Amino acid sequence: MLTPADIRRHLDHLTKPAGSLGRLEDLALRLCAIQQTFTPQTRPRRIVLFAADHGVAAEGVTSWPSDVTHLMVRNIVTGGAASSVLARTTETGLRLIDVGTFGPDLTTDLDPTNQYVCAKVRHGSRNLAVGPALTVEEFDRALAVGREQADAASRDGIRVVAAGEMGIGNSTPASCLTALLAGVPLETAVGRGAGADDAVLARKRDVVALAVAAARPRLGVDLRAAIASVAGLEIAALAGFFVGAADAGLTIVLDGFIATAGALVAERLRPGTATAMIAAHRSAEPGHAAALAALGLTPMLDTWNLRLGEGTGALLLMPLLDAAAAIVTQMATFDSAGIAAHE
Ligand SMILES: Cc1cc2ncn([C@H]3O[C@H](COP(=O)(O)O)[C@@H](O)[C@H]3O)c2cc1C
Numbered sequence: 001m002l003t004p005a006d007i008r009r010h011l012d013h014l015t016k017p018a019g020s021l022g023r024l025e026d027l028a029l030r031l032c033a034i035q036q037t038f039t040p041q042t043r044p045r046r047i048v049l050f051a052a053d054h055g056v057a058a059e060g061v062t063s064w065p066s067d068v069t070h071l072m073v074r075n076i077v078t079g080g081a082a083s084s085v086l087a088r089t090t091e092t093g094l095r096l097i098d099v100g101t102f103g104p105d106l107t108t109d110l111d112p113t114n115q116y117v118c119a120k121v122r123h124g125s126r127n128l129a130v131g132p133a134l135t136v137e138e139f140d141r142a143l144a145v146g147r148e149q150a151d152a153a154s155r156d157g158i159r160v161v162a163a164g165e166m167g168i169g170n171s172t173p174a175s176c177l178t179a180l181l182a183g184v185p186l187e188t189a190v191g192r193g194a195g196a197d198d199a200v201l202a203r204k205r206d207v208v209a210l211a212v213a214a215a216r217p218r219l220g221v222d223l224r225a226a227i228a229s230v231a232g233l234e235i236a237a238l239a240g241f242f243v244g245a246a247d248a249g250l251t252i253v254l255d256g257f258i259a260t261a262g263a264l265v266a267e268r269l270r271p272g273t274a275t276a277m278i279a280a281h282r283s284a285e286p287g288h289a290a291a292l293a294a295l296g297l298t299p300m301l302d303t304w305n306l307r308l309g310e311g312t313g314a315l316l317l318m319p320l321l322d323a324a325a326a327i328v329t330q331m332a333t334f335d336s337a338g339i340a341a342h343e
């Protein structure tokens, strides 16, 4: 077992003043700790994006219409989305799994890309403002879709995975889960998502407050039912993916606010899942920092103001992950370079 102290000692033997590579050393330490080696690997790697729609969008909690979800699915798979571009530039394979959009099955259309999978559990979640968003059975099926993707990544020899999401309205269930599972106060847990104005934000706050009040008493009685009542299909799939990836010994790079809601669910269902994670960034969504803290994670990129999702923050960390692995595996030690004691 490589302890953090062992890894720090190893880093301090490399030809540089101790700690002089700053956060890059923290990243290297985390990578070595997760992979339990001084020769960590960052390739091959893959990002899996889960897409779904949300009945709660009908409440006016988002400034975008739901059909943008499936238009973006097409855009992601055909290479024009921010996630597609960053996946290409960082040499990260990309998969898009439709776990429940309102849109059509695009398999025939997008088949030659081999990146798109239609695995719809249902056409969108129900409106969580009027009742449970998902039944426990639907929630479990979405979890299984995510888990299958983690198993597939492991079978394919992938070493590092990231996951992201696309789903208009999904910052509302993410806020509910952040309040419910991380104990974040409602004022902090609810933000502007994909650009809500003041009126949309006010409606979103009311909806989240009511849904969380209904779910909270059920937490101790039926955990899955409480979570399912305010979840979304892509968030459940993210949770299943994280649990499966951690079980398979993969290194997980965690994206923003919505992905972190999936991580909160994963950690609750399978305590310890977050120990396989590296948090890429702190999203501009106000509740993200507290959600990460609840998972015991410190974001690597803290001042980038990302608020997109789609796995873009995780992808942005990939070059730094490569750099972190390279310093540990390739730098000379004081001994090998013949440089005298530096204590
Ligand atoms: C064009 C576009 C691309 C996106 N890519 C990710 N999101 C992000 O914004 C959505 C959540 O915000 P809200 O809850 O306010 O709707 C999700 O789809 C999330 O992935 C996007 C949003 C839009 C509009």
Ligand SMILES: O=C(O)c1cccnc1
Pocket: 171, 192, 193, 194, 255, 256, 257, 258, 259, 283, 284, 285, 306, 307, 308, 309, 310
């Ligand atoms: O941080 C995120 O994941 C995020 C923030 C705003 C909108 N969509 C996603």
